[in-house]
Amino acid sequence: MRWDELDQQPCSLARTLSVVGDRWTLVILRDCFLGVRRFDDFEARLGITRHVLADRLRKLVDAGVLEKHPYQERPLREEYRLTDKGLDLYPVILSLVHWGDRYMADAQGPPVRHRHRHCGQHMRGILICSACGEELHPRDVAVEESPAWAGQGLLPARSRRRNPS
Amino acid sequence: MRWDELDQQPCSLARTLSVVGDRWTLVILRDCFLGVRRFDDFEARLGITRHVLADRLRKLVDAGVLEKHPYQERPLREEYRLTDKGLDLYPVILSLVHWGDRYMADAQGPPVRHRHRHCGQHMRGILICSACGEELHPRDVAVEESPAWAGQGLLPARSRRRNPS
């Protein structure tokens, strides 16, 4: 399967990745959340090729994650801003950052901290169940086919085929 | 900058992406969380080239996200299992899935549901502040350089350079 066919799969994760799963795209979005908006600023901060940057920004705009917003005319100059759809990617970004803080930090520790303006504390994000409020762990979550998709073999048969252990 | 230099940046997100930021890697990990463990099963479910699959699995093992576990000898056959480090990527996976559920679903709706075994309800993951327990929104989180990294210009100067608005 080619990468660009991934969004046709009946899988929300695959479809999300068809938008943000590219090598550079999430780094671009990180900078968007930090307030970077202009082409040359992205290029200078990321060390990304202008060629690829232009392509990724265009795709993010097409996907509705960013929108172009003119900040001067003659010559027309536009900056890139997160839409609401883009802002909703925040849990993804923050989860990636916290994993890196935990597992990829060097001797100096994580490079940035996050402070919650509401309570004033340094913090990290915790994922909880929307129904009961408990912290989520992978083993506690059962995945079920939705009725509309039932019987299509979206989920693997857990039993090993020839070597049941 | 080349992609493989990304892990040298002082940025937890960039470093995380140097492990999982590849196009296929997060789809492989999705299947790991669904219980897929064997080479041929990954290949059949993902439609990924064997070549690339072998390479990505090797890199995930090198990174400590997966580990090889023999399930038979003669001939030696090994399966891939998530380590604790890998299991800790669950918030990333679930956040990606929920964004896709919301923005990328088609008329049939999201293909799978998640049920929390503790409370028995269908649910989604919500990101809250570890300090005060409130739900997190991007505008409420301030990013600060850690003392050890201060003054290195990790964060952009928010003021626009020539066109302050």
Place this chain on the structure above:
DNA sequence: TTGACAAGTTCCAAAATAGAACTTTACTGT
């Protein structure tokens, strides 16, 4: 008139990917 600025586009060489075939070790049925 020259230079700077901003946001790209164009060009080419180098690297990565898709797709298919091949390899290795061992078991199974005839």
Place this chain on the structure above:
DNA sequence: ACAGTAAAGTTCTATTTTGGAACTTGTCAA
């Protein structure tokens, strides 16, 4: 003994994508 199957890769080539640098366009300022 022999063919077929199985699992987990490796090898091969053609196509695509990327990295790096230079070029373009429209406008203003010195």
